[in-house]
Amino acid sequence: MGEMLYQGKVKQVWSTDDPDILEFRFTNQISVFDQIIPSLIPRKGESLNRTTAHWFKLIEQEGICGTHLVEVNAADRCLVRKVEVIKEPGAIPRDMEWVFVPLEIICRHYLSGSAWRRFQRGELTP
Numbered sequence: 001m002g003e004m005l006y007q008g009k010v011k012q013v014w015s016t017d018d019p020d021i022l023e024f025r026f027t028n029q030i031s032v033f034d035q036i037i038p039s040l041i042p043r044k045g046e047s048l049n050r051t052t053a054h055w056f057k058l059i060e061q062e063g064i065c066g067t068h069l070v071e072v073n074a075a076d077r078c079l080v081r082k083v084e085v086i087k088e089p090g091a092i093p094r095d096m097e098w099v100f101v102p103l104e105i106i107c108r109h110y111l112s113g114s115a116w117r118r119f120q121r122g123e124l125t126p
Helices: 044-063 114-119
Strands: 005-007 011-015 021-026 030-031 034-040 071-075 077-081
Touching: 021 044, 044 071, 044 077
Parallel strands: none
Antiparallel strands: 005 011, 011 021, 021 077, 030 034, 071 077
16 A cells, blocks of 8 residues: 655645656545535545546647656545646756656636637637
8 A cells, every 4th residue: 555645725746666657546536726626526536636637638649748647546545646836847857768757638518718719709719
């Protein structure tokens, strides 16, 4: 059994037997405005895990970039490659592989704000 290395608001990071692989465990906790709400949402961790895996697989299938996802190993858990997080972009060696690059994907079932205006102008398509 590994040890918990980090705990965020809705995710825990655990070590594994392989020093290059970590396990993410998604919780059923609710986080709103950086605060944890005391009640839980049943199977929220599973939903977070499946959503995460879905988008990372799409990113790789479309050839955008490789991701750290190795496999979904339980409903609310996945195995990921351990990466070195370098917070200063100029400090990344050019020959380094598996460097963490922050990539945020926001999925909504509607458009608003500047995205809606860009869609209306024809700059975005469905």
